[in-house]
Amino acid sequence: xxxxxxxxxxxxxxxxxxxxxxxxxxxxxxxxxxxxxxxxxxxxxxxxxxxxxxxxxxxxxxxxxxxxxxxxxxxxxxxxxxxxxxxxxxxxxxxxxxxxxxxxxxxxxxxxxxxxxxxxxxxxxxxxxxxxxxxxxxxxxxxxxxxxxxxxxxxxxxxxxxxxxxxxxxxxxxxxxxxxxxxxxxxxxxxxxxxxxxxxxxxxxxxxxxxxxxxxxxxxxxxxxxxxxxxxxxxxxxxxxxxxxxxxxxxxxxxxxxxxxxxxxxxxxxxxxxxxxxxxxxxxxxxxxxxxxxxxxxxxxxxxxxxxxxxxxxxxxxxxxxxxxxxxxxxxxxxxxxxxxxxxxxxxxxxxxxxxxxxxxxxxxxxxxxxxxxxxxxxxxxxxxxxxxxxxxxxxxxxxxxxxxxxxxxxxxxxxxxxxxxxxxxxxxxxxxxxxxxxxxxxxxxxxxxxxxxxxxxxxxxxxxxxxxxxxxxxxxxxxxxxxxxxxxx
Numbered sequence: 001x002x003x004x005x006x007x008x009x010x011x012x013x014x015x016x017x018x019x020x021x022x023x024x025x026x027x028x029x030x031x032x033x034x035x036x037x038x039x040x041x042x043x044x045x046x047x048x049x050x051x052x053x054x055x056x057x058x059x060x061x062x063x064x065x066x067x068x069x070x071x072x073x074x075x076x077x078x079x080x081x082x083x084x085x086x087x088x089x090x091x092x093x094x095x096x097x098x099x100x101x102x103x104x105x106x107x108x109x110x111x112x113x114x115x116x117x118x119x120x121x122x123x124x125x126x127x128x129x130x131x132x133x134x135x136x137x138x139x140x141x142x143x144x145x146x147x148x149x150x151x152x153x154x155x156x157x158x159x160x161x162x163x164x165x166x167x168x169x170x171x172x173x174x175x176x177x178x179x180x181x182x183x184x185x186x187x188x189x190x191x192x193x194x195x196x197x198x199x200x201x202x203x204x205x206x207x208x209x210x211x212x213x214x215x216x217x218x219x220x221x222x223x224x225x226x227x228x229x230x231x232x233x234x235x236x237x238x239x240x241x242x243x244x245x246x247x248x249x250x251x252x253x254x255x256x257x258x259x260x261x262x263x264x265x266x267x268x269x270x271x272x273x274x275x276x277x278x279x280x281x282x283x284x285x286x287x288x289x290x291x292x293x294x295x296x297x298x299x300x301x302x303x304x305x306x307x308x309x310x311x312x313x314x315x316x317x318x319x320x321x322x323x324x325x326x327x328x329x330x331x332x333x334x335x336x337x338x339x340x341x342x343x344x345x346x347x348x349x350x351x352x353x354x355x356x357x358x359x360x361x362x363x364x365x366x367x368x369x370x371x372x373x374x375x376x377x378x379x380x381x382x383x384x385x386x387x388x389x390x391x392x393x394x395x396x397x398x399x400x401x402x403x404x405x406x407x408x409x410x411x412x413x414x415x416x417x418x419x420x421x422x423x424x425x426x427x428x429x430x431x432x433x434x435x436x437x438x439x440x441x442x443x444x445x446x447x448x449x450x451x452x453x454x455x456x457x458x459x460x461x462x463x464x465x466x467x468x469x470x471x472x473x474x475x476x477x478x479x480x481x482x483x484x485x486x487x488x489x490x
Contacts, residue, residue: 048113051146052095055113057487059097060447062117069100069120070417071289073352073383077282078118081129085137086114088216090209091144098136102290106231110139112146120286125230127311129279130214130223137210137217138224145209147202207256211263221267225260232257280312281349284319288326298323314340321353330361348378352387359391367391380407389421398428416445433462437473440480449484456480 069075082098096114100123101107107119116139118132126132207224215221232254291297301320304310321336334357341350351374358367371388378384385404392401402425405418419442427435440455456477463469 048094052113053486055111055115057447058111059115060487063446064448066101069102069286069289071285072386072417073349074100074282074285074289075415076382077278081133082116082136082140085133085140085213085217089137089140089144089213094144096140096143100286102286104290108135108139110142112143114143116140116143120290123283123286124290126227126279126283127230128220128223129276130220131227131230132279133217133219134210134214134224134227137213137219138206139210140213141206141209142202145202145205147206203256204259207260208263211260211267215267221264222261225257225264228257228260277312277314277347278349280315281318284315285322288319288322291323294323294327298327314343318350318353321357325353325357325360328360330357333357346377348374348381348384352383355387355391359394364391364395368395380411382408382413386417386421389425393421393424393428396428398425401425402429414441414445416442419445433459433464433466433469433473435459436462437476440476444480444483447487449480449487452480453477453484 078100079098082096086092086094086096094114096116098116098118101117101119103119104121104124105119106121106125108117108122110116116136118136122135123132126135211221211224214224288294288297298320301316301323304316305313305320310316317336318340321333321340324330324333324336334354337350337354337357340347341354344350351370355367355370358364358370368388368391371384371391374381374384375388385408389401389404392398392404402422405422405425408414408418409422419438423435423438423442426438436455436459440452440459443449443452443455456473460470460473460477463473
């Protein structure tokens, strides 16, 4: 203990606190993973750089238990929406990272440093883009106001174990009343109540600043109270642990709705009308991606199209085409998507869907033609380039695939998926050192440091006298090793 620095103690405390502030979340076999609802602290406790490292550590550990959405079109959408809101926030320079979790429950969460996750269920529950944006704006406010670390600072005068117990018991009581009662037996009830009040204050602050950000970004202020009301009405049908995580960690009360509605009225005239078809299309794509019953979903689309009373018929027809493709009915799927293209030839989403159908049907040549034509219309679009690169690797054209991927990398759009594809492309080109290097970056992005270190060592070994390459790889290897040591220390 005497050899441990004050900074290390603080970082370790915050990591511990993040675990205590977590709420239940399940996906696949990862039933025990917990996602914390957190914001930030005041700068006296920890620097923004150190705070980002804490968020990065959380994101790395999250990926060890949960498979994130890899679809490039879905990821590009949620990132674009998030960055639009960030650009109008009070911290537009923060390096936010937005990502999707393919879980059907209603949830969103924020970690220090700007790591914001969105469950598929949240998007599926939102009836318009403004509602989804209102939740993202709320989570962004948690980050910019540094709510978690401010909570830590409030208890900085107490011992670390006691402060952690107070905060953990307060949040545990909100998540699971029975477990919370047990936790309260080891701490003072009055202190716990003070922490709950502090959390409520953070929620109110996130609502207030989130709505301001929402309006600045051109969205409807009324979307926030409208979404709250829908969640409140839905919660009446839930009991016990079935209550959605978002409602457990963001309790929606009548007074909270009223306050949000009152604030929204003052912004009413500043709302803007937008074409949010992209939201509806992405929502249906996620619905198809996350469904456990394709047959039932297909019938849902058929019935909805017949009734003609859905909110967005075009998106329903798009979802119908996707579900047909997933079921192997490629001819019908192709016909459904081509009908949409005939009505809106410049909608890239339809073109990508048609190319996906051709790839699934083994018609790679037709898919590549679609990609090539659209690269002229939408040069270097992220989703288009990634999908095209995947197809090019399938037809053994790694040179062109690598060129497309490197353009995305130079544009600052690096991702684990991009690194993995680059590793495959460089390997197919016979560039062994580069292949190992990119695979090292892939493992690093996923927080798998032992595998990353191993790949960089193989990359160094394969460099064979290229001094420039050796210098770069050795430098990166040292960084990976240092990160691994830091993570072990936490």
